[in-house]
Amino acid sequence: MSLLSLEHVSVAYDNRLILEDFNLSLQKGQLLSLLGPSGCGKTTTLRLIAGFLNAEAGNFMFSGKDYTKVPVEKRNFGFVFQSYALFPHLSVFDNVAFGLRLRKLKEAEVKKRVNRMLETVSLGGFEKRLPGALSGGQRQRVAIARALVIEPDLLLFDEPLSNLDANLRVNMRVEIRRIQQELGITTVYVSHDQEECFSISDQVAVMNNGKIEQLDHPANIFKYPASEFVARFIGFGNFIAFDGRNDEGADIELSRGELKFQAAKRPGGEGNTGLLGAIRPDDLQLLGAGADMGTGTEGNALTGKVQVSTYLGRSYQYQVETELGVFTVNQEMEQPFIQGQQVTVYFPKEKLVLVQ
Amino acid sequence: MRMNKRVLLLLLPGLLFLAAFMLVPITLTIASTFVQDGKLTLEGYLYFFRDGYFNRILLTTLRVSVVTTLVCMVLGYPAAYYISRASARKKSLLLALSIFPLLTSPVVRSFSWMIILGKKGLINSFLVNTGLIAKPLDILYTPTAMMIGLVHLFLPLIIITLLGVMENLDHELVRAARSLGASPFAAFRKITFPLTVPGLIIGGILVFVGSLTAYTTPALLGGKERVVSTFLYQNAMTLNDWQAASVIAVIMIVITFVVVGLMNAWANRLNPKG
Numbered sequence: 341m342s343l344l345s346l347e348h349v350s351v352a353y354d355n356r357l358i359l360e361d362f363n364l365s366l367q368k369g370q371l372l373s374l375l376g377p378s379g380c381g382k383t384t385t386l387r388l389i390a391g392f393l394n395a396e397a398g399n400f401m402f403s404g405k406d407y408t409k410v411p412v413e414k415r416n417f418g419f420v421f422q423s424y425a426l427f428p429h430l431s432v433f434d435n436v437a438f439g440l441r442l443r444k445l446k447e448a449e450v451k452k453r454v455n456r457m458l459e460t461v462s463l464g465g466f467e468k469r470l471p472g473a474l475s476g477g478q479r480q481r482v483a484i485a486r487a488l489v490i491e492p493d494l495l496l497f498d499e500p501l502s503n504l505d506a507n508l509r510v511n512m513r514v515e516i517r518r519i520q521q522e523l524g525i526t527t528v529y530v531s532h533d534q535e536e537c538f539s540i541s542d543q544v545a546v547m548n549n550g551k552i553e554q555l556d557h558p559a560n561i562f563k564y565p566a567s568e569f570v571a572r573f574i575g576f577g578n579f580i581a582f583d584g585r586n587d588e589g590a591d592i593e594l595s596r597g598e599l600k601f602q603a604a605k606r607p608g609g610e611g612n613t614g615l616l617g618a619i620r621p622d623d624l625q626l627l628g629a630g631a632d633m634g635t636g637t638e639g640n641a642l643t644g645k646v647q648v649s650t651y652l653g654r655s656y657q658y659q660v661e662t663e664l665g666v667f668t669v670n671q672e673m674e675q676p677f678i679q680g681q682q683v684t685v686y687f688p689k690e691k692l693v694l695v696q
Numbered sequence: 697m698r699m700n701k702r703v704l705l706l707l708l709p710g711l712l713f714l715a716a717f718m719l720v721p722i723t724l725t726i727a728s729t730f731v732q733d734g735k736l737t738l739e740g741y742l743y744f745f746r747d748g749y750f751n752r753i754l755l756t757t758l759r760v761s762v763v764t765t766l767v768c769m770v771l772g773y774p775a776a777y778y779i780s781r782a783s784a785r786k787k788s789l790l791l792a793l794s795i796f797p798l799l800t801s802p803v804v805r806s807f808s809w810m811i812i813l814g815k816k817g818l819i820n821s822f823l824v825n826t827g828l829i830a831k832p833l834d835i836l837y838t839p840t841a842m843m844i845g846l847v848h849l850f851l852p853l854i855i856i857t858l859l860g861v862m863e864n865l866d867h868e869l870v871r872a873a874r875s876l877g878a879s880p881f882a883a884f885r886k887i888t889f890p891l892t893v894p895g896l897i898i899g900g901i902l903v904f905v906g907s908l909t910a911y912t913t914p915a916l917l918g919g920k921e922r923v924v925s926t927f928l929y930q931n932a933m934t935l936n937d938w939q940a941a942s943v944i945a946v947i948m949i950v951i952t953f954v955v956v957g958l959m960n961a962w963a964n965r966l967n968p969k970g
Binding site: 390391392411412413415416417418419421423425426427428429438439442443486487490 | 866868869871872873874875876877878879882886887890891
């Protein structure tokens, strides 16, 4: 049974429905990310779970109990804010101790737990500082310590790393994952950064317009997006709309007019539904015109002309014009193709996925 | 930031104006109070502090100013809090309404209060006619009338000051406190209130200094009751005793500085971040 579930929830803000008939569930001990562009409803979902927002309809069940009407302060959920929301008039120690003191713990016990938690987030020795005297990364860790020290039943993160610089972001997300697994604490994590979500999550829910487009293990989403939106969001930059498909053979046979394509079936056989082919710029291959394409490449190729070539550092990026439109290809090579050159764009069948 | 030194010249006109018309006269006024018949002396001050009449005036003034300040804080804080949480449209309406009293002159307002508070005023006629009291209350021409007039005068000031601080308060902080287990009241007591105390102190200082130096309202509503500012006017203009007026002025300046200092110290204790 799942620890947390949202059942047919609707949330409106200023008379506009942000979530409508929304469903979500999560197992104990897992880290679920809500990923999506701004305005997709991910933060709304998180705030609903936290209790900062009320649902117009539907239920929020937690640990078998109906939490829909339970006020924020009775939920015992830890919340880490994007802005950290540290109390500026309280020291690091008092910030972290805030929740414990409200629970009427003895001061000696408060001290013990706060110090242990500050050690966990490597902030020993910072007890007396005010938040104003800390760096961004240190504030972030105080915010995490403050949310964790109350031993919450659920931990909620709202874009916690978006105010940090790139290096620190990577370090902190490893840190968050480590602490989360160490304590085995169920977590919901909101971000618009796919790399961040994929790297730390057990499950990722890609959201769009108040709906979950796909909920799966990160590796599955990365390889087999279920919809065009998900594909675009996670970097499948090239699409071909097919007009026919045949699933009877070992591979899926696809056609568009006279052109034939093949796509490998997904192991396990699920997914890969729809008629829209999607492929990443990194997975397309570009060959000089007339080059020997070897065996197994009949079909799955288009001839075209290089429109634009840009240098990305590790590879070159080409815009190639073909009869099915312009394709973007990233390719590492010593001798780059030049503008106007005739080339063949090859679509490896293992990399071509079909989305709705 | 490195600044071109010539930019400092922009400060010069204002500085010269203040020096010529404020610093010099104040320095001369203060200096003059320590000189009598060409000798350095504290006689001017000792005379006042030995005088029972002046001490009573000083006490009345302090009492009126302190009570006015406290009443303004107590009435202004919830009003400002409510306005800060209202929707944008409601907020501008409420703000306009609370500033409205500032747009009428203190003279006009004091006369309105005379009509309301007088022996045959609205309040007394109502209370007598309904039989709640037998004889009209003495409200007008008492310190109470001054306080009522001053609260009316300065309430908008403290509301605006508090509103500025409250609008800057990050409401995520309140949510953070709630998520850590604080009831709405506990979150207010531990987060909202301490963080808005600076506004309360600044507003309080403005009201106190304003009440201490107000002239029109106490003059019109106080009747024969004197406060320091009306007493100063009387000495300077009616009795033509500029020496005494200067001494009173210096005493007012000192009181202002002492009270501002005390309130700042209080603010610092409540909120170390200031």
